Each structure stands twice: as structure tokens, then as C-alpha cells.
Amino acid sequence: MVRRKLMGRLAPYLLVLPGWLWLVIFFVIPVIAMLSLSTQTGDLIDGFTQTFHWQNYLDGWNEYHVEFIRSVIYGAIATILCIVIGYPVAYWIAFRGGHRKSSLLFLLLLPFFVSFVIRVVSWQFMLADNGIILEPLKAIHLLPADFHILATATAVVGGLTYNFVPFMILPIYVALERIHPEVMEAAGDLYATRRAAFRRVVLPLSMPGVFAGVLLTFVPAAADYVNASILGGTDQTMIGNVIETEYFTNTNYPMASALSFILMAALLIGVFIYAKVLGTREVLDMAVA
Amino acid sequence: MSTTIEASSTATSGAVAPPPTVHKVRRGWLLPTWGWIVIVWLASPVIVMIVFGFNNTSGKFNIQWQGFTLTWYRNLFVIPQLTDSLITSIEISVIVTIIATALGTLMGFALGRYRIRGAGSINLVMFANIAAPEVALGAALLSLFLTIGFPLGFWSIVIVQVMFSIAYVAVTVRARMAGLAPSVEEAARDLGAGPIVTFFRVTIPMITPGIMAGALLTFALSIDDYIITSFNAGSTVTFPLWVFGAARTGVPPQVNVMGTLIFAFGVVLAAIGFVTGRRKKRQLDGE
Numbered sequence: 001m002v003r004r005k006l007m008g009r010l011a012p013y014l015l016v017l018p019g020w021l022w023l024v025i026f027f028v029i030p031v032i033a034m035l036s037l038s039t040q041t042g043d044l045i046d047g048f049t050q051t052f053h054w055q056n057y058l059d060g061w062n063e064y065h066v067e068f069i070r071s072v073i074y075g076a077i078a079t080i081l082c083i084v085i086g087y088p089v090a091y092w093i094a095f096r097g098g099h100r101k102s103s104l105l106f107l108l109l110l111p112f113f114v115s116f117v118i119r120v121v122s123w124q125f126m127l128a129d130n131g132i133i134l135e136p137l138k139a140i141h142l143l144p145a146d147f148h149i150l151a152t153a154t155a156v157v158g159g160l161t162y163n164f165v166p167f168m169i170l171p172i173y174v175a176l177e178r179i180h181p182e183v184m185e186a187a188g189d190l191y192a193t194r195r196a197a198f199r200r201v202v203l204p205l206s207m208p209g210v211f212a213g214v215l216l217t218f219v220p221a222a223a224d225y226v227n228a229s230i231l232g233g234t235d236q237t238m239i240g241n242v243i244e245t246e247y248f249t250n251t252n253y254p255m256a257s258a259l260s261f262i263l264m265a266a267l268l269i270g271v272f273i274y275a276k277v278l279g280t281r282e283v284l285d286m287a288v289a
Numbered sequence: 290m291s292t293t294i295e296a297s298s299t300a301t302s303g304a305v306a307p308p309p310t311v312h313k314v315r316r317g318w319l320l321p322t323w324g325w326i327v328i329v330w331l332a333s334p335v336i337v338m339i340v341f342g343f344n345n346t347s348g349k350f351n352i353q354w355q356g357f358t359l360t361w362y363r364n365l366f367v368i369p370q371l372t373d374s375l376i377t378s379i380e381i382s383v384i385v386t387i388i389a390t391a392l393g394t395l396m397g398f399a400l401g402r403y404r405i406r407g408a409g410s411i412n413l414v415m416f417a418n419i420a421a422p423e424v425a426l427g428a429a430l431l432s433l434f435l436t437i438g439f440p441l442g443f444w445s446i447v448i449v450q451v452m453f454s455i456a457y458v459a460v461t462v463r464a465r466m467a468g469l470a471p472s473v474e475e476a477a478r479d480l481g482a483g484p485i486v487t488f489f490r491v492t493i494p495m496i497t498p499g500i501m502a503g504a505l506l507t508f509a510l511s512i513d514d515y516i517i518t519s520f521n522a523g524s525t526v527t528f529p530l531w532v533f534g535a536a537r538t539g540v541p542p543q544v545n546v547m548g549t550l551i552f553a554f555g556v557v558l559a560a561i562g563f564v565t566g567r568r569k570k571r572q573l574d575g576e
Contacts (some may be wrong), residue, residue, distance in 0.1 A: 008484070012403035019396035019455050020411060026452040027418050030429035037432045085327060092324040094563040105565065107328050113555035114335050117515050118548045121536050122334030125341065131352045132337070166331070215420065223422030226515055230536050240424045240516070247431065247520070257432050264425035271420045 031264070038257035048253060064242050064259060071263075072238040074153070075222025078160035082168035082217050083210060085161070090169045090209070091202075094176035105173070108166060116163065120230045124150065124160055127231070151233025159227035164220060166211035175209025176202070206255040211278050219267050239263055329356030335552065342545035343573070351542050361542040368543055374531035375547060381443065381509040381527065385450040389511075390504040393458025397503075398496065400459065405545025415456040426453060434521065441523025449521045450511045456504035457510070465499025 019130045040054055042048035061068070093104045111119055126133050127149045149155050179202060187197035225240025232238075239259065247258035341351055345358035400408060411459045418426075430449050434441060477491045478484075493500075515529040522530060532544055 011484075012399040015395040015399035016405060016411065019392035019459060022392055022451060022455055023414055023418060026430060026433075026448055027426070028414060034425075034432035036431040037436060066314070087325050088320060089327045092320040096409050098322060102330075102563065102567075104324070108331060110556070111331050112509065113552045113559070114338060114548055115513050115529050115532065115551070117532045118338060118544065119334045121532060121540050121544075122338045124536065125352050126334065126337055126353045132354070133424055135353070142520040158423075162334075165327075165348070219422050220421060223424045224516070225332070225424065226533065229531075240422075243424050243428060244519075247428065253432070253435060256428065260425045260428035260432075264421055267422050268420060268426075275416070275420075276487055287551050 007033045026031055034257045034261055038254055038261050040254045042254075044251040044253075053254070056254050057262065060255055060262065062174050064239065067237055067239045067242050068262070069276050070237070071222045074160060074228075074236075074238065074279060075218050077157050078164060078221045079214055079218045080166075081157070081161040082213065086165050086168040086213070087172055087206075087210070090176055091173035094173050094179075105170075108169060112166065117226060117230075119163065120159055120226055121160065123155075127155055150231060151236070152205050153232075155231040156228050156238075158238045159231045160221045160224060163224075163227065166218040167216040167220075168256045170209075171212035171216065172206055172209035175206045175212075208278065211274070215274065219271065222267065223263060226247075310360070311317055312511045338545050339549045339552070342542055342549050344542060344545075346542060351545070361546045363445060365543055366540060370526065371528075371531055371547075373542070375528045376527045377443070377525060378512050378528040381446055381450065382508050384447050384452060385511040386504055386508045388447070389451045389507045390458055393455045393503055393507075394462050394496075394500050396455065397459035397462025398466060398492070401463040402471070403459045415459060418453065419460070423453075423516040424520075427517040430517075431480035431520045441521055442525045445523065446518050446525060446527065449517055450514060453514075453517060454507040454510055457506050458500075461506065462496055462499040463504040463527045465502075465522060469495055502573065 012091065036050065037048065039050065039052045039054055040041050040048040041051045041053045044184075080081065089108070093101055093108075097104050114122075125131055128134070129148045129150065130138075134143065134149070138145055138147065146194050149158075183201060183205070184197060187201045222238075223240050225238050225244060228238040228241055243256050243263070246252050246259060335392065341354075343357050343359070344351055344354055345356035345360070346353075347355070396411075399405060400411065405411070427449065430445075431441075432444055433439070434554055439445060473495065474487050474491050477487045482490065512531060514527075515533060518527055519530055519533070526534075528547075531541060535541065535544065
């Protein structure tokens with residue numbers, strides 16, 4: 001009887017344990033390993049030794065702050081574009097979708113059945129200098145012959161916006177969907193104009209969705225390097241590209257680790273402050289729903 | 290502004306208030322037009338991918354329409370590395386889905402049902418795991434593998450993909466648990482079912498939609514992942530890695546065909562799930 005009671009009390013912990021261990025061993029400890037590697041010195045041939053060389057961080061920042069700042073700016077522009085493009089769509093489906101709501105959401109998610117890399121490559125096809133969009137426009141002299149979109153900031157930010165806009169639409173949709181029609185009616189009963197009802201009722205109630213969307217959009221957009229690699233040129237290098245190059249081309253592991261750590265710390269601290277203000281679980285649940 | 294003045298004046302005069310403006314949603318054309326433009330925009334690379342799988346291209350760059358052909362469907366598997374990469378991707382995703390769904394479900398169930406000491410730190414780690422940028426997740430595990438000399442390849446990819454999937458499954462299942470009353474399980478216990486029988490015959494069936502959603506999400510994340518995987522792949526090549534590598538020199542039309550087939554498979558699968566889900570719901574509503 002006592003044993004059974006003990007088992008009963010331990011059961012929840014036993015259930016959590018395997019997943020928790022996996023996260024600790026392959027997420028928490030690696031972050032510590034990365035922090036440790038970031039202060040080492042040496043090279044691939046002679047090996048790396050721990051010398052608490054914090055200078056790596058300063059060097060990393062001095063050498064690559066342009067890419068850091070560019071990543072934040074690109075991520076921010078893409079996020080704002082996602083809100084501007086996505087909010088009306090979410091509003092349309094939530095309030096005007098009627099019985100077609102699920103079908104419209106399904107259409108919206110259609111691109112996800114195609115690999116992320118293929119979608120980016122597909123944009124590379126379409127935006128190519130003599131591809132299906134630019135070639136006809138050049139043929140009728142609407143655009144000069146040397147006009148190009150690939151290898152410009154427009155292409156990279158456009159690619160980021162394209163890839164992450166569904167992550168903005170969905171949480172906003174979820175938030176709007178939760179608004180009872182009675183609330184809107186109440187606003188009408190209280191003589192709110194349509195504009196005022198939107199600004200003072202609908203918009204505030206949908207903000208958790210926008211916040212979750214910003215979280216889901218900004219972090220991956222700022223840290224992405226697939227769009228910059230495929231659609232961008234040498235002037236659009238983002239911090240993700242730099243980290244990749246430092247690890248695999250330059251095998252400067254300490255520098256690469258330091259840059260990754262700066263990126264992660266900066267984004268996570270930002271996210272935590274952001275979530276603290278808004279409530280971790282609410283944002284997380286909204287993000288996953 | 291005018292309505293406010295009107296409202297206060299009627300209130301002071303004590304007359305019956307005029308019928309308030311009911312906000313029936315306006316039937317404008319602007320919103321639907323915008324919605325459809327965005328849907329078409331989102332679908333455009335997919336359409337291009339499908340169409341150019343039928344393109345009779347001869348050069349290395351498959352970017353201009355040169356006539357219809359089924360050559361690429363007939364010669365789908367002529368690029369051995371591409372075929373191998375697809376097989377590797379499917380193998381990895383199946384293994385990852387099984388492990389991550391099992392671990393994540395147990396975690397989500399326990400977090401949703403019991404009060405657990407340390408639940409705060411578990412939530413924190415899961416939140417950090419989901420919110421952390423992919424590059425950093427990949428780089429962190431790579432740093433560990435480099436430090437301890439773990440060989441990079443098939444199994445390091447499995448490890449890293451399970452790592453980024455567990456939290457998603459756990460959160461999805463926990464969200465499902467939150468909507469369930471423990472009374473159903475208590476009833477089962479009252480009727481003489483042991484804790485294990487209750488778990489498998491009552492709890493699991495009730496949270497199955499959550500588990501299925503978590504598993505599908507894991508499979509989708511896993512088979513699609515480029516960034517984290519590329520950091521820990523060593524010389525193993527998955528499908529997204531192969532396509533990325535080919536993007537520099539020109540992607541062969543076979544990639545379009547494979548993409549199209551995967552797309553069709555996914556859409557059919559989702560459509561079946563969608564229809565059966567709707568039918569089930571209708572049955573429930575009818576009861």
C-alpha cells in the first residue's frame with residue numbers, strides 16, 4: 001500500500017523524466033558547451049584549449065556588428081510587413097470566413113506542404129534576371145535590361161516576409177476568432193462607431209495574437225540565413241551566414257560559438273522580457289495553437 | 290464623435306434611445322480581394338514548382354518555359370544522391386517522430402495533469418527551446434559534439450531533431466489536457482480500472498487528437514528542417530540539404546517532381562483527415 005502510494009507520487013516525475021533528460025542533455029548542456037567553447041583559443045590542428053579568452057566576444061562584435069545590425073533590421077522589416085499583410089487576412093477569415101473558414105486556412109497553409117528550401121529556391125527561379133517575371137517585363141521595355149531583384153535587400157526581405165507571414169496570420173486569427181460576436185454587438189449598443197469598435201475593442205483583444213505572431217516571426221527571420229544565401233548577394237549577408245562560415249569554412253569554432261551565443265542571448269533576453277510582460281504561457285499557447 | 294453627442298442628448302432628454310447601430314460586418318470587396326491576393330502570392334512558388342516539373346528544359350537552369358514533358362517523372366530516380374537524400378530524410382523523420390511524440394506526450398500529459406515541483410523550470414526550458422533561434426540551437430549542439438568528439442551523421446541529426454520537437458509535442462498535448470476534466474478518469478477509477486488501464490483506455494484516447502497533432506507537427510518540422518540539421522549533419526545529406534547545395538549550381542527538375550509528389554501526398558493526407566474530422570464532428574453534433 002505504501003509502495004503504491006509512493007509510486008503514485010513519483011509517477012508524474014517518471015513521466016516527465018525522459019523528455020526532460022533529453023532537453024537537458026541535448027539543449028541545456030550544449031548551450032553551456034557553446035559558452036565554454038566561445039572563450040577557448042587555438043585552431044583545428046593543434047586543438048582548442050580553455051583560456052577564458054572573453055576577447056572573442058569583443059572581436060566578434062567588432063568584426064561582424066554590421067551583419068548583426070542588418071539581421072535585426074531585416075527581421076524587423078519582415079515582421080512589420082507580416083503584420084501589415086497578415087492582419088487583414090486574419091480579420092477577413094475570422095469575421096467573414098463563414099463556413100469556409102477551415103478551407104481558407106487550409107489554402108493559406110498550402111505552401112507548408114512544400115519544403116522551406118524548395119520554396120526559397122522557387123523564388124530564386126521566379127525572380128531570376130531572365131526568369132518568368134522579369135523577362136517579359138524587360139521584353140516590353142518596362143524595365144531596363146540590367147534590372148535585377150536577386151542579390152538585393154528587397155529579395156531577401158521579401159523572401160523572409162513570404163516565409164514567415166503564415167506564422168503571423170495564424171495566431172492573429174486564433175485571437176480574433178475568440179472574440180464573441182456579442183462583444184462587438186455590445187460595442188454597437190454603446191454607440192461605438194465601426195472604426196471605434198475596431199480600435200477600442202477588436203484591436204486590443206487581438207493583441208495577444210499579434211504578440212505571439214511577432215515572436216514566431218521576428219526570431220526566425222532575424223536568425224535565418226537560407227533566404228540570404230539563396231536570394232541575397234554578398235551585401236546581404238546576415239549573422240546566420242557568418243556563423244555558418246565561421247564554423248564550417250574558417251573552422252574558427254570559438255569565434256563561431258561566441259557569435260551564436262551573442263545572437264541567442266540577445267534574442268532570448270528580448271523574448272523573455274517580451275513574454276514576461278505578456279505572460280509566458282499565454283504567448284506560448286497562442287503560438288502553438 | 291457625432292454618435293456620442295447624440296447619445297448623451299437622448300439620455301438627458303429621457304427619451305427612448307434610438308436603435309443602436311448594429312455592427313453587422315460590412316460586405317466590402319476590399320478585404321476578400323486582399324485575402325485572395327495573399328493566398329495566390331503564398332501559393333505562387335508552389336505553382337511554379339509544380340509547373341516547372343513538366344518543363345522540357347535542356348540547360349542547367351530550369352527557369353524558362355520550354356514546352357511540356359513527362360521526362361522528369363519518368364526519370365525521377367536517375368540522380369542517386371538526390372534519391373538517397375530523400376530516403377535518408379524519410380528514415381530520419383520517422384524515427385524522430387516516434388521518439389519525440391512518445392517523450393513529448395508523456396511530458397505534456399504529466400505537466401497538464403499533475404502539480405510537479407520544478408514545473409516552472411521545465412516550462413522555462415521548453416519556452417527557451419521553442420523561442421531560441423535555429424542557428425543557435427544547431428550551433429550549441431555542434432559545440433557539444435565537437436567538444437566530446439561525437440561523430441556527426443545520421444544519429445546526430447536524429448538527436449538534434451528530437452531535441453527541437455519534444456517541446457512542441459509537450460505543449461500541444463498539455464493544451465489538450467487543459468481542456469479535459471479529470472472526472473472522466475476518476476469515474477474509470479471508481480469503476481475499478483487500475484491507473485495503467487485508465488491511462489491507456491481512457492486518457493490516451495481522449496488526448497489522441499493532441500498526440501496526432503504533435504506527431505504531424507514533428508514529422509513536418511523534421512522532414513523540412515534545414516538550418517539545425519545542416520549544423521549537425523556531418524557528411525550525411527538530407528533532402529533539404531541536397532536541394533540547398535544544388536541551388537548554387539541549378540536545381541534539376543527532378544527536385545520539382547519530388548516536391549510535387551510530396552506536396553500531393555501531404556495535401557491528400559490532410560484532406561482525408563479534414564473530411565473525416567468534419568464527419569465525426571457532424572455525427573457528434575447530430576447525437
